[in-house]
Amino acid sequence: MENKPVLAVIGGSGLYNFPALKNTQSLEIETPFGMPSSPIITGDLSGRKVAFLARHGIGHVYLPSEVNYRANIYALKSLGVNRIVSISACGSLREDYSPGHIVIPSQLVDLTHKRERSFFGNGIVAHIGSADPYCEKLSNMAYTALLDSGATIHKGGTYITIEGPRFSTKAESNLYREWGMSIIGMTACPEAMLAREAEICYTTMAHVTDYDVWHVSEEPVTVEMVVRVLQKNTQIAQESIQRMVEMLPEENDCNICPHLLNNAIMTQPDKISPQVRKKLDILINKYI
Numbered sequence: 638m639e640n641k642p643v644l645a646v647i648g649g650s651g652l653y654n655f656p657a658l659k660n661t662q663s664l665e666i667e668t669p670f671g672m673p674s675s676p677i678i679t680g681d682l683s684g685r686k687v688a689f690l691a692r693h694g695i696g697h698v699y700l701p702s703e704v705n706y707r708a709n710i711y712a713l714k715s716l717g718v719n720r721i722v723s724i725s726a727c728g729s730l731r732e733d734y735s736p737g738h739i740v741i742p743s744q745l746v747d748l749t750h751k752r753e754r755s756f757f758g759n760g761i762v763a764h765i766g767s768a769d770p771y772c773e774k775l776s777n778m779a780y781t782a783l784l785d786s787g788a789t790i791h792k793g794g795t796y797i798t799i800e801g802p803r804f805s806t807k808a809e810s811n812l813y814r815e816w817g818m819s820i821i822g823m824t825a826c827p828e829a830m831l832a833r834e835a836e837i838c839y840t841t842m843a844h845v846t847d848y849d850v851w852h853v854s855e856e857p858v859t860v861e862m863v864v865r866v867l868q869k870n871t872q873i874a875q876e877s878i879q880r881m882v883e884m885l886p887e888e889n890d891c892n893i894c895p896h897l898l899n900n901a902i903m904t905q906p907d908k909i910s911p912q913v914r915k916k917l918d919i920l921i922n923k924y925i
């Protein structure tokens with residue numbers, strides 16, 4: 638695809654646009670899975686093309702359970718995107734990950750239960766590997782880009798995804814701590830897993846906004862806390878993405894994520910209907 642974006646940014650709570658993008662275009666992209674959460678804004682950043690999508694929609698109109706994660710990832714794939722950095726707010730489940738810090742998680746636990754979690758089904762079966770759900774190469778680049786931000790950065794940790802929209806009880810929060818979870822949020826799953834099915838490198842800059850509800854000397858999380866910390870970190874988020882864009886090689890040199898569907902599709906090709914082939918063409922045409 639001509640002049641495809643070198644990177645897509647999915648902005649979460651508190652990050653609904655990317656003012657540093659120049660010469661922008663707003664794209665309304667319809668997908669076989671419906672409409673994405675917002676128009677996709679493409680524009681130039683440090684002379685390179687970048688795409689931006691607001692996960693919860695403009696004006697924050699979708700609950701974490703209502704976000705059309707499939708349409709979001711499919712629409713980005715249709716633009717030729719092969720790298721995504723997600724910006725998320727999260728709670729901390731560890732003393733040493735404090736509000737204001739930024740975490741590049743390395744693992745995921747999925748407690749969500751009412752979301753569409755796969756592009757496959759209805760006539761085509763695939764089982765994607767998710768042992769290491771985040772792209773190591775892209776995560777390393779995000780980490781390097783953040784090191785110059787002045788914020789405290791933590792590389793690694795497990796992000797537990799809850800269904801929400803309510804925040805956790807103290808009993809739940811303490812349970813997740815006993816399980817060894819590091820941070821908590823409501824959106825990483827299925828977004829990260831769908832990016833894998835679409836063979837897109839995916840990483841997260843998770844901005845710690847609160848200590849969830851377990852901390853004995855800190856107030857339980859509120860929306861006000863999340864917004865306040867994210868507002869403080871907005872500039873850091875945008876500048877670090879700019880640094881990341883400047884260091885990306887033009888061609889994606891990851892040798893894992895672009896091949897994730899290799900050997901994952903179980904269905905015999907002659908059993909896949911023309912309709913299913915058409916619907917998933919941009920994901921499966923290399924293999925079928």
Ligand SMILES: CSC[C@H]1O[C@H](OP(=O)(O)O)[C@H](O)[C@@H]1O
Nearest residue numbers: 649650701725726822823824863
């Ligand atoms: C506004 S607090 C809860 C909300 O914030 C996080 O969203 P995102 O990951 O899109 O930044 C969290 O996951 C919840 O959806």
Ligand SMILES: Nc1ncnc2[nH]cnc12
Nearest residue numbers: 726727728821822849858
């Ligand atoms: N404590 C928390 N729990 C779930 N999602 C969050 N997003 C930000 N803080 C959170």
